[in-house]
Amino acid sequence: MPVVDIAAIQATVVTCTFAVCLLLGAIMQRSNFCTMGALADIVNMGDWTRMRMWLCAIGVAIAGTQLLAWTGVVDLGKSIYTAPALTWLSYLIGGLMFGAGMVLASGCGSKTLLRIGGGSLKSVVVFCVLGVFAYMTLRGVFGVFRVGYLDPIALNLAHGQDLPRVIAGKDAGLLATARLVLGLGLGLGLVAFAFMSREFRTADSMLGGLGIGLAIVAVWAVSGSLGYVAEDPNSLEEKFVGTNSGRLESLSFVAPVAYTLELLMLWSDKSRVLTLGIAAVLGLIAGSFVHALMSRQFRWEGFRGTEDTANHLVGAALMGVGGVTAMGCTVGQGLSGVSTLAIGSFMSLGAIMVGGYLALRYQMWRVESMA
Numbered sequence: 001m002p003v004v005d006i007a008a009i010q011a012t013v014v015t016c017t018f019a020v021c022l023l024l025g026a027i028m029q030r031s032n033f034c035t036m037g038a039l040a041d042i043v044n045m046g047d048w049t050r051m052r053m054w055l056c057a058i059g060v061a062i063a064g065t066q067l068l069a070w071t072g073v074v075d076l077g078k079s080i081y082t083a084p085a086l087t088w089l090s091y092l093i094g095g096l097m098f099g100a101g102m103v104l105a106s107g108c109g110s111k112t113l114l115r116i117g118g119g120s121l122k123s124v125v126v127f128c129v130l131g132v133f134a135y136m137t138l139r140g141v142f143g144v145f146r147v148g149y150l151d152p153i154a155l156n157l158a159h160g161q162d163l164p165r166v167i168a169g170k171d172a173g174l175l176a177t178a179r180l181v182l183g184l185g186l187g188l189g190l191v192a193f194a195f196m197s198r199e200f201r202t203a204d205s206m207l208g209g210l211g212i213g214l215a216i217v218a219v220w221a222v223s224g225s226l227g228y229v230a231e232d233p234n235s236l237e238e239k240f241v242g243t244n245s246g247r248l249e250s251l252s253f254v255a256p257v258a259y260t261l262e263l264l265m266l267w268s269d270k271s272r273v274l275t276l277g278i279a280a281v282l283g284l285i286a287g288s289f290v291h292a293l294m295s296r297q298f299r300w301e302g303f304r305g306t307e308d309t310a311n312h313l314v315g316a317a318l319m320g321v322g323g324v325t326a327m328g329c330t331v332g333q334g335l336s337g338v339s340t341l342a343i344g345s346f347m348s349l350g351a352i353m354v355g356g357y358l359a360l361r362y363q364m365w366r367v368e369s370m371a
Contacts, residue, residue, distance in 0.1 A: 004233050006241055013227040013242030014274045017219055018283040021251070024215040025117060025287020030295070031208025033057075034111050035330040036102045036356060043360045052194040053209045058338055059190030060213025065220055065250075065339035066164075066183020070176055074224030078240070079248040080327065081342040082162040086155040087327075088347060093150065094326025095333070095348040098254075099355020101318025103363065104311045105130075108330045109253030109319060113281060117288025120301040122309075126316040127257060133320025134258035146325055163341040182341060216335050219250045223276060242276045249276055250339070252332025254323030256281050326351065 027033070031053065038050035069076045076082055102108040105126050107115065112130065115123035136142045159165045163182055168175035194200050194209055223240055228248075232239040243249040244259050256277030266272050292298040303309045323329045326348040328337050334352065337345030 004229055004231070006229070006232065006234070006239075009227060009229065009241045010273065013222055013276055014279045016222045016226060017242075017276045017279040018286075020215050020218050020222070021280045021283025022287040022290070024212065024251075025114060025284040025289075026291040027207055027211040027215075027287075028110065028284070029114055029118065029288045029291040029297075031204045031211075033208045033212060034107055035334065035352075036107050036111065039353065039356045040103075040360055043357060044364075047199075048197065049199045049205060052197055052200040053205045054334075055190045056194035056200070056206075056209025057212040057216075058335060059187045059192075059194070060210055061187075061216040061335050061339035062190070062341065063183050063187025064214065064217030066179045066187065066341070068217065068220055068224070070179045070183070074220055074248060076162060076248070076340045077160055077165065078224075079250075079340055079342075080245050081333075081337040081340045081345055082160045082165070084157050084160055085151075086157055086161050086344055087151050087153065088155060088344070089153040090146065090150045090325050091327070091344045091347040092351045094322045094324070095351025096355035096358075097318045097322025098326055098329060099322075099352035099357075100359040101315040101320075101322055101355075102330065102352075103356050103359035104315030105319060106312065106315075109257060109323065110284060110329070110331050112316075113253060113284040114288040115301075117285045117290075118292040118301075119298045122301060122303050122312055125303075125309075126312050128261070129313055129316035130254065130320040130323075131257040131261040133317045134254050134324050135262065135320075137321045137324035138255060138258060142321055143324075150325065157343075161343045163343065166343070186341075212335070216250050216331075216339055219276070219280070220248070220336075220339070223250065224248050227276070244275050244277050250336035251280050252277065252328050252336055253281065253284070254319065254329045254332060258320070258324075322355075 033053060034050065035054055038054050041047040041050050068074045105112065109130065112123045112126045116127060137146055157166060159169050164175055164178035167178045223243060227241040229239045229241055231237065240246060240248050244255065259275060260278045260281045263272050263278055303312070326333060328348060330352060333345045333348040338349060
């Protein structure tokens, strides 16, 4: 039996994820990819261009991820999103909180990392507050409430909550067919919708939509293939090496921010290591920074005043608590989760959009009341 080198596999997972996110950070920075911005463009101007970019990314992620599962490269039943317990109340409350928070903080978790790379000092503050509140919701005071009162309110689906398994049950043949039909049908449909608009068909928008979607697929493959060990020599159980959850993961930018802060604060603790999520956080910042320097867009940015500071602090806290409660952010649930076709991911995404819309309306009311 061949010797399994866990350390070498860990290094491979971390390196590959960092490389993917280095490129992803540059793509996001160049294309001005931002879920909150896309929603604001629709609410304020009726412009769907950036939303089409986001929908294109979702479509590519769905089609690519379902193809990975259909070919057996990854087993989505072992991901963090497809568990049988549909914690619907956590998804809805967490999503509403995150959506409102991303508007108040001028962007979601991924946008915060991009802005740090571009020179935003206030995004550094958002990063720290988001990370602290996310950690408090993972293992601290808010975590006690989440685990004790929100997560127990759930529907238990026998075979998992992803749509192909809900349809197929235990029928392996029908499951494969459902993955192919739903994945390609829904995924390519969203891509086609994006490309129907002439305004979308620019180099930057197409690069953003296609490149971001492919990055989600790539990290699924890294975690589910390169990082998969059928039998860990230490525990004698299967393991997804390099993930904080111990399960199959792709990109997300709330809990990994908390784990990044934890690693930096406990660096001397040899049990703390670089993981897929932490590598993704660092890679996104680095990619944005490189692009900002090369394009001469790097600019120092600070808070405009007391109200601006307060909005960002409250927004960061809401994103930290909401993102963990909903099990993801606009990337974690909106792209990675939705690409598995998990019912909970669609619920979280819808709640994020509603929370964002309500916060945008609040901001418009605030501006009008001060005029």
